[in-house]
Amino acid sequence: CISPQKRFTVITLIPVISKNSVNPNTVFANNEMSLHDIEIYGFDYDYTLAFYSRHLHTLIFNIARDILIQEHRYPEGLREYEYIPNFVVRGLHYDVQKALLMKIDAFHYIQLGTVYRGLHPVPDKEVIAMYDGCHVPLENMSDFYGKSSHGHTMKQFMDIFSLPEMNLLCCVNDYFMKHNIDYEPVHLYKDVKAAIGDVHVKGIMYRAVEADMENYISYGEQTHAVLNKLYEDGKKMFLITNSPFDFVDRGMIYIVGKDWRDLFDIVIVQADKPGFFNDRRKPFRRVTDKGVLHWDRIHKLEKGKIYKQGNLYEFLRLTGWRGSKVLYFGDHIYSDLADLTLKHGWRTGAIIPELRKEIKIMNTEQYVHLMTWLQGLTGLIEHMQVHRDPASQAVVQEWIKEREAMRSQTKDIFNSQFGSLFRTYHNPTYFSRRLSRFADIYMASLSCLLNYDFQHTFFPRRTPLQHESPFWPEQTSAGALKMPFIPHRTTTEE
Numbered sequence: 001c002i003s004p005q006k007r008f009t010v011i012t013l014i015p016v017i018s019k020n021s022v023n024p025n026t027v028f029a030n031n032e033m034s035l036h037d038i039e040i041y042g043f044d045y046d047y048t049l050a051f052y053s054r055h056l057h058t059l060i061f062n063i064a065r066d067i068l069i070q071e072h073r074y075p076e077g078l079r080e081y082e083y084i085p086n087f088v089v090r091g092l093h094y095d096v097q098k099a100l101l102m103k104i105d106a107f108h109y110i111q112l113g114t115v116y117r118g119l120h121p122v123p124d125k126e127v128i129a130m131y132d133g134c135h136v137p138l139e140n141m142s143d144f145y146g147k148s149s150h151g152h153t154m155k156q157f158m159d160i161f162s163l164p165e166m167n168l169l170c171c172v173n174d175y176f177m178k179h180n181i182d183y184e185p186v187h188l189y190k191d192v193k194a195a196i197g198d199v200h201v202k203g204i205m206y207r208a209v210e211a212d213m214e215n216y217i218s219y220g221e222q223t224h225a226v227l228n229k230l231y232e233d234g235k236k237m238f239l240i241t242n243s244p245f246d247f248v249d250r251g252m253i254y255i256v257g258k259d260w261r262d263l264f265d266i267v268i269v270q271a272d273k274p275g276f277f278n279d280r281r282k283p284f285r286r287v288t289d290k291g292v293l294h295w296d297r298i299h300k301l302e303k304g305k306i307y308k309q310g311n312l313y314e315f316l317r318l319t320g321w322r323g324s325k326v327l328y329f330g331d332h333i334y335s336d337l338a339d340l341t342l343k344h345g346w347r348t349g350a351i352i353p354e355l356r357k358e359i360k361i362m363n364t365e366q367y368v369h370l371m372t373w374l375q376g377l378t379g380l381i382e383h384m385q386v387h388r389d390p391a392s393q394a395v396v397q398e399w400i401k402e403r404e405a406m407r408s409q410t411k412d413i414f415n416s417q418f419g420s421l422f423r424t425y426h427n428p429t430y431f432s433r434r435l436s437r438f439a440d441i442y443m444a445s446l447s448c449l450l451n452y453d454f455q456h457t458f459f460p461r462r463t464p465l466q467h468e469s470p471f472w473p474e475q476t477s478a479g480a481l482k483m484p485f486i487p488h489r490t491t492t493e494e
Helices: 004-013 054-071 076-080 124-131 162-178 185-202 204-212 225-232 245-255 311-319 333-343 354-364 366-386 390-412 428-438 446-451
Strands: 040-043 093-095 101-102 154-156 216-217 236-240 266-269 284-289 304-307 324-330 347-351 441-443
Touching: 004 333, 054 076, 054 162, 054 185, 054 204, 076 162, 101 162, 162 185, 185 204, 204 245, 225 236, 225 446, 236 304, 245 266, 324 333, 333 347, 333 428, 347 428, 354 366, 366 390, 441 446
Parallel strands: 040 236, 040 324, 236 266, 266 304, 324 347, 347 441
Antiparallel strands: 093 101, 093 154, 284 304
């Protein structure tokens, strides 16, 4: 039984349900940036100018699976496995030595309940025993570009093309465990990586997409309208992509039209990012429309011509396009954006297609009610934990159990295995932290730019630090203010 005074405190701690919804077509800012200052716009191609349907993920999975069987002599029984849509999300980490796929937060803590061996979750107690807790030391994390190299045991999957690779890793692991086959996880990881790489390097994926554009390119997301708007305003534009010219050309003709090259001042294909941004040794090479390579030295990057490979330092020397007047868009936070913002001072824009789905979920009445009560419970526990009498403590323990159940419920709303791309319960994910560091702005697609003019300034939302007193109702801790209640919380959990 709780006293009337405590009961009144409990009632005042429950936040008011917010009816504000988020527009999924918004451009979100991590860093203040004005389009008035941007003179040059650069773009990646895949998942930036062109978007693909899930049929492409199925294609990549099936081809790579068959390569494992035919070229790496993996069991024929693997053909029973098909691509599983919505099983994984990008940004996950894979422990190469333990063959475990998991979600890690911005502080290197594993989110329990999201660790999978094959297609099945690993019990929390087993995870804690394997890692001596939930923390992954820095030296075990992936390297700067998310790769497992130089002693790092973790690989982070950062791009959308990695979804079939994660699926395949889980399926092969599942097959081996199901049939009690002893295997070396490191070899499995390398073989799957090689098979996925062959799908791209050998041109299998490119030929399939070119042969059936309608099936694989799902929508252009008003790409043509965005490019035309920039062109008509006199902005310079360039394209730097790892894809080959023939593939890009056919895709852009399908999305934009035959005159797409007239919109761009410079087109660079097979750039080999992120090496393009760091390796000074590779010179540019001119390519004809038919793929013939020229041997002449490049003294100028000309409009209407196609260039291959090269490096950013030579690009900067030949164009003079330096600093914050350049804005480059890409979907891969590491390969597309990290070096540009850290080393060269370009402004960066991340294309995150998953935003639309997650924002639509966050706008649902179910999610709003869950989050409101979850935040309320957190405030109740935080405030009422100081009462040490048995009755109060019993109630607090019940609240803690209810909170844990609701946290799992909110995770499952986004993805029943791994939850939201952006949060591990209340903390940002490792993916989300890197996004906030390497992208000045981010959005679901380039079409979001159509909602703004070229004088618009994007301002990041000022949220108070934990030690700051808010000037308006914001998230604050129970002990920070001498008040018997917690103001309405605006942060979200998954």
